[in-house]
Amino acid sequence: MGEYQTILTEVHERVGLIRLNRPRAFNALNAQLMQELTDALSAFDADPAIGAIVITGNEKVFAAGADIKEMAAATAADMLTSGYIDLFDRIRTVSKPIIAAVSGWALGGGFELAMTCDMIVASETAQFGQPEINLGIIPGAGGTQRLTRTVGKYLAMEIVLNDRRLKAEEALRFGLVNRVVPVERYLDEALALAQQLAARAPLALRIAKEAVNRALETSLTEGLAYERRVFYLLFATDDQKEGMAAFLEKRQPQWQGK
Ligand code: DAK
Secondary structure (H helix, E strand, C coil): CCCCCCEEEEEECCEEEEEECCHHHCCCECHHHHHHHHHHHHHHHHCCCCCEEEEECCCCEEECCECHHHHCCCCHHHHHHCCHHHHHHHHCCCCCCEEEEECCEEECHHHHHHHHCCEEEEECCCEEECHHHHHCCCCCCCCCCHHHHHHCHHHHHHHHHHCCCEEHHHHHHCCCCCEEECHHHHHHHHHHHHHHHHCCCHHHHHHHHHHHHHHCCCCHHHHHHHHHHHHHHHHHCHHHHHHHHHHHCCCCCCCCCC
């Protein structure tokens, strides 16, 4: 790590922090940035010293979407074969919790990136939108799907078809963000939340993330059957024995991730 040009990475105790860093292009998500972002996510995911990950931009912008300059002259075949969307899909395979810390604009692919994360901490200045309709396209990295599953059909229609923007407080009201905090605190708040997650039993955390995500992918019957299977699986871990012993002995558990 450390060789990236479009992102910055830092480690804060057990949390990996990734800062999107193309400030002059409003953190537009060009192919290089998406590649570096997914590489950094994979590296943190593979690092046993890291328990959770935060993705952020700067106070003014999280990300203003895919890079319009890069896409403007592309053909359908270029878009299909570019591998760009595969990078978005790779984010879904990260097993550790990812928090988006959003301040300022999260537009288009930037909003889709935030929605790909597991939790969103917003600053009071955060603004979310899918303005692709203004460019003669539609969202292509989950914006019509994740957004609709979260806010429902009618609001999603307005956001996707008519570029309705949501301010932070509205996003909170519609269940799109976990919390809204003053701009000077949003990153600290996201890091503190990530530290809490990183201190939890690693295998249970990983399986909990998978199980909640499964709810969005499947029927209730299938989802409940899946939950039961992975619930039983956790009784094969040392951490389950340790967690329950610690409770009974009135002490803090020492998680091994085994
Ligand atoms: N791409 C490239 N450059 C951008 C950009 C973007 N998305 N957004 C901003 N910039 C650049 C501007 O061109 C400008 O650069 P210079 O002219 O100074 O060189 C600089 O950032 C500052 O922008 P503004 O001058 O416009 O600043 P303002 O404060 O006036 O406005 C803004 C800020 C964020 C409201 C505005 O820049 C804006 O509306 N930006 C575009 C937002 C947008 O339309 N986003 C959606 C992009 S389309 C795919 C799946 C998904 C996608 C692609 C492919 N596959 C399945 C393959 C995703 C598509 C999108 O996200």
